[in-house]
Amino acid sequence: MNSTTLNIAKFGGTSVADFAAMQNCAKIVASNPATRVVVVSASAGVTNYLVDLANNELTTEQINNTIASIEKIEFAILEKLNDNAATQLELQSLLSELSELAHNTKNLQTDEGKDALLCMGERMSSLLFTEVLKQEGCAALNFDARRVIKTDSQFGQGTPDIEQIADHAKQLMAPALAEQVLVTQGFIGSDSNNKTTTLGRGGSDYTAALLAEALNAQTCEIWTDVIGVYTTDPRITNKARPLPELSFDEAAEMATFGAKVLHPATMVPALRKNIRVFVGSSREPEKGGTWIAKDCSQEPYYRAITRRKDQVMVTVKTPSMLYASGFLSHVFGILAKHQISVDLVTTSEISVSLTIDNPPNSVRKKINQQIIKDLREICEVVVEEGFDLVTVVGNNMHSEAGVSSRIFQALNAHNLRMICYGANPHNMSFLVKEDTSNQVVTDLHSELFE
Numbered sequence: 001m002n003s004t005t006l007n008i009a010k011f012g013g014t015s016v017a018d019f020a021a022m023q024n025c026a027k028i029v030a031s032n033p034a035t036r037v038v039v040v041s042a043s044a045g046v047t048n049y050l051v052d053l054a055n056n057e058l059t060t061e062q063i064n065n066t067i068a069s070i071e072k073i074e075f076a077i078l079e080k081l082n083d084n085a086a087t088q089l090e091l092q093s094l095l096s097e098l099s100e101l102a103h104n105t106k107n108l109q110t111d112e113g114k115d116a117l118l119c120m121g122e123r124m125s126s127l128l129f130t131e132v133l134k135q136e137g138c139a140a141l142n143f144d145a146r147r148v149i150k151t152d153s154q155f156g157q158g159t160p161d162i163e164q165i166a167d168h169a170k171q172l173m174a175p176a177l178a179e180q181v182l183v184t185q186g187f188i189g190s191d192s193n194n195k196t197t198t199l200g201r202g203g204s205d206y207t208a209a210l211l212a213e214a215l216n217a218q219t220c221e222i223w224t225d226v227i228g229v230y231t232t233d234p235r236i237t238n239k240a241r242p243l244p245e246l247s248f249d250e251a252a253e254m255a256t257f258g259a260k261v262l263h264p265a266t267m268v269p270a271l272r273k274n275i276r277v278f279v280g281s282s283r284e285p286e287k288g289g290t291w292i293a294k295d296c297s298q299e300p301y302y303r304a305i306t307r308r309k310d311q312v313m314v315t316v317k318t319p320s321m322l323y324a325s326g327f328l329s330h331v332f333g334i335l336a337k338h339q340i341s342v343d344l345v346t347t348s349e350i351s352v353s354l355t356i357d358n359p360p361n362s363v364r365k366k367i368n369q370q371i372i373k374d375l376r377e378i379c380e381v382v383v384e385e386g387f388d389l390v391t392v393v394g395n396n397m398h399s400e401a402g403v404s405s406r407i408f409q410a411l412n413a414h415n416l417r418m419i420c421y422g423a424n425p426h427n428m429s430f431l432v433k434e435d436t437s438n439q440v441v442t443d444l445h446s447e448l449f450e
Contacts, residue, residue, distance in 0.1 A: 006177070006217040007034040010041075010186060010208035014225040015282035016125050017044035018073075019080035025129070025223065025282050026136040029181060036177040037215065039145075039186045039208040040129050042121025043073050047201070050121055053102045054114040063102050070121075071095055077128045087131050094124050111155035115188075115198045122185035122204070130183040139180040147172055148214070149189030149207060151197045154339065158189055158197035160210055162269075169214035177215075184211075205263035209277070213269035220275050222262065223282040228290030229254065229261050231449050232305040237442045239450050243290050243304065250303050250393055251277070251292045253426045257343070257391035258308030267292070299395040301403050302448040305441055311343075311387040312358040312368065313418065313431060317351040318379035327379075328352065334374045343389060344420040344429055353418060355389060355431055387417060388437035391429040392444060398425050410447035414440050 009032075011025045029035050042050070049070050053063065078084055078091055098120045107113035126142050133140040148168040151158030173182055186204020189197045199206050205222055212220040226234070228242040229251070246254070248271045255262040261279055270277050270292070280289025316331055331352060335342060344355040358368055375381045397403050404421065407428060418431035432440050 005034045006036055006212075006215060007032060007219045007221060008037045008039065008208050008212040008215070008217050009035045009221045009223060010039040010204055011129075011282060012204065012222075012224045013041040013044040013047065015223050016040050016042075016129055019077045019132070021282065022077065022129050022132040023136070024285075026132045026138070028223065028282060028285050029133060030136050030138050034219070035221075036181055037173065037211055037217075038129070038133075038140075038181060038183045039204055039211065040122065040125045040183065041186050041204040042125050043077070046070055046073055046121035046124070047118070050118050054108055054117050057105075060103070067095070067099055067102060070098070074124050074128065077132075081128070081131050082135055084131070087127065090127055091124060094120060094127065112195060115155045116196045118198055119185070119188040119196050122187055126183050126185045133181060133183065141176065141180050141182055143173065143182040143184045145184040145186070145188055145207060146190035146194070146196060148184075149199075149210065151189040151191055151199070153191040153193070153195070153197070155195075155197055157200045157339070158191070160189065160199070160206075162210075162213070165210055166214040169211060173211075174215060199265075200263075202260075202263045203265075205266040206269075209266045209269040209275070212275050213273045216273065217275060219278060220270060221278045221280070222266070223280060223285075224261055225281060225283060226261060227281045227284060227287045228279050229259060229292075229304070231303075232441055232445050233260070233307065236307070236438050237445050239445060241449075244288075245296045245298075246290055246292045246303065247296045247299065247395075248292060248294055249426055250296075250395070253391070253393045254304055254306050257389060257393070257427065257429065258306040259304070301397055301400065302392060302394040304393045305444050305448070306391045306393060307437055307441055308343075308357070308389040308391075309434065309437075310358050311355050311389045311431060313353055313355050313384045313387060314372065314375070315351055315353040315382040315384070316375055316379045317382070319350055330378055331375065334371060334378075337374075338371050340368070340371060344418050344431060346418055346420070355387070355418065358385065384417075386434050387431050388434045389429060389431055390437055390440050390444070391427050392448070393427050396425050397421075397428060404428065406447060407444065410443045411440065414443070 015025050016022050049066050101117040130140045130142040150161045150164040186207040191197050208220050230240040230242050232240045234240040248267050252267040255264040277292040342354045346353045416430045420429045
């Protein structure tokens, strides 16, 4: 296989939600001879059930009912497959493993145990999609991503080892690409002890980009349920429209600040190897989508508006900060210890306010609680919840008179809890109350794009 013709295709949860959806995806794969690696997410709904099993204290009956709901999704796909006896045995084995993990509630108190459970959706999805591809006439093999996606042992948010991934991909995947399509799992990997790790929720995009980098692919396709990347979330305003192109910088900003179509880390491997990324709808592939590349034909001041929910603002305060050095290093040292990144930061003489993600039922929420405990040992801490982060993404936003004034004009009627502007030329961000963020996005979109 000539690497210059290699394409990696990733299909999200809604794209592999049922047999008909998987057939659509299989046709997309079959129509492009360059597609030799397919990365799949868990079928829509399955991950939510697994998260429930992993994070909530459930009775035995509730556990069994949740597993039954997962089985219903998987068997609805299995039943549509021709000659499915062998596949049924493999699926039953995976479901038995899932059941054993789910009932081992003591093990689920560890992040390692949670990852072992959370990976099951992708493992079942890749098994079934491999068989759907075969029915479409494609030679296909179900490949365990954990053999290649090597990470550290930070369960719940594993950090990929780029060199190991490249070595394993060239040894274990590349030789097979000429003969068959490899179907593998997004989101999951393994550490040096071959224990299952995960890349964080939504990490299937990241998996695809990492494999594209490791295999020197020319393109990486992200297939989802929307026609590309939109000017904003079309669920917020029906005036949102798909974008034909984005730069890597713009896409990285959008992903970081809440665009659900892309995982925030996806752009990093693509940028390192200058791999063009396509985002399109598996339901309507004929409608095209958004191409993301290093350079765009146009670089407007305003490209899109994003929103990231479930934000918490932490304000740390101490009189000893006045005219003193070192306090900020202590604060960020605590954040670094827990491997937490900060989005917005503002400072005054004796206080610092910053925002961090606080998604419910997540490993990060538990980490945040420990961070606040550690911070309180060195200073006064005030925690405010119930915020969303709204960001305008564009280009050269700080270099032209009037660019920021249009944004503030649209926000004239809204209360802004925090503003971050000027750190780079690609974004301006605002922290707003969660019950107003829909209207904030709508008003910005009306002013900037309509």
